[in-house]
Amino acid sequence: MSRKVLKKKSDAALEAVVKRYAVAVTDAVMETIDPDDPNDPIARQYMPSVEELTISPQESDDPIGDAVHSPIKGIVHRYPDRVLLMPVQVCPVHCRFCFRREKVGLDGGALSPRELKDALDYIRNTLQIWEVILTGGDPFMLSPRRIAKLMGELEKINHIKVIRFHTRVLVADPKRVTRELVAALESEKAVYVVVHCNHARELTDKVKIAVQLFVKAGIPLLSQSTLLKGVNDSTEILEALFRALTEMRIKPYQLHHLDFAHGTSHFRLSIEEGRALTSALQGNLSGIAQAQYMLDIPGGFGKIPAGVEWIKKKGDHYIVTDCKGCNTYYKGK
Numbered sequence: 001m002s003r004k005v006l007k008k009k010s011d012a013a014l015e016a017v018v019k020r021y022a023v024a025v026t027d028a029v030m031e032t033i034d035p036d037d038p039n040d041p042i043a044r045q046y047m048p049s050v051e052e053l054t055i056s057p058q059e060s061d062d063p064i065g066d067a068v069h070s071p072i073k074g075i076v077h078r079y080p081d082r083v084l085l086m087p088v089q090v091c092p093v094h095c096r097f098c099f100r101r102e103k104v105g106l107d108g109g110a111l112s113p114r115e116l117k118d119a120l121d122y123i124r125n126t127l128q129i130w131e132v133i134l135t136g137g138d139p140f141m142l143s144p145r146r147i148a149k150l151m152g153e154l155e156k157i158n159h160i161k162v163i164r165f166h167t168r169v170l171v172a173d174p175k176r177v178t179r180e181l182v183a184a185l186e187s188e189k190a191v192y193v194v195v196h197c198n199h200a201r202e203l204t205d206k207v208k209i210a211v212q213l214f215v216k217a218g219i220p221l222l223s224q225s226t227l228l229k230g231v232n233d234s235t236e237i238l239e240a241l242f243r244a245l246t247e248m249r250i251k252p253y254q255l256h257h258l259d260f261a262h263g264t265s266h267f268r269l270s271i272e273e274g275r276a277l278t279s280a281l282q283g284n285l286s287g288i289a290q291a292q293y294m295l296d297i298p299g300g301f302g303k304i305p306a307g308v309e310w311i312k313k314k315g316d317h318y319i320v321t322d323c324k325g326c327n328t329y330y331k332g333k
């Protein structure tokens, strides 16, 4: 085949990818991409690839089983004490490895006023719910006015004590973080913001300014990252990411093992590789900068820590492994 034909073939393949999973990138993200680096870790997260056409057998359109735990549209209630509330299915960017890529897209809508009322009624009527986690899509795609209104509704529910926002907006579109947005989060209840960030280079000066607005308002920030081949699959990159987050007062919270979303096998590492990377950070990186490595069990069974076990029971004692890999006995109870 001539080169020209080959190129045409891959163009058609890429078109097929983009048709299925739309591309969205912001100016702020574009500024962080090095156009001369074919392996740029930021570009890899957002630029479509023909590798997305490869579907592996474990991959699914609902990789963590949200559907089986959705009692009503816009709510996922998997754990007794907390629910996800998804008011919108839009994002400023479309990550190529997104576990909700079948739902979040250009035509991904918002809950209608009626659906939102029903979702809030479910929260109001389910007394064991202690925490509401706003996710989506990205809840910070809502206008500050709508966020304030939603906060006002949650404020009135006595059994809700904690309100958490999961967002990519801080790193992907920091100009959306305005004083009005931060003011809308003002609450009598504990409000936390969890930032999705996978590489230290995403934390630009613009992002730092946005983060400062939350810090000044007294809103604690945590992070979540996904372990991705070709993006952050080295101890050095993870260490730089967790240090940079901690220096900005964002507490590293969870490092997710990649979920089985369709067409994501080129991002996938094994659990053994994830364990080797995360255990190498133990001891060399401050405890407050450690994120917990997590697996979301396919099928809706929830998240569990996936890192190495440092303590193993052996007969009437324990074998304890230190961070240099040396085993000792622990003879206590």
Ligand SMILES: *Cc1c(COP(=O)(O)O)cnc(C)c1O
Pocket (backbone or CB within 6 Å): 064, 076, 077, 078, 079, 082, 083, 084, 133, 303
């Ligand atoms: C991830 C997730 C949560 C939050 O889990 P934490 O471990 O508390 O961060 C809650 N509900 C559902 C359905 C989830 O998938």
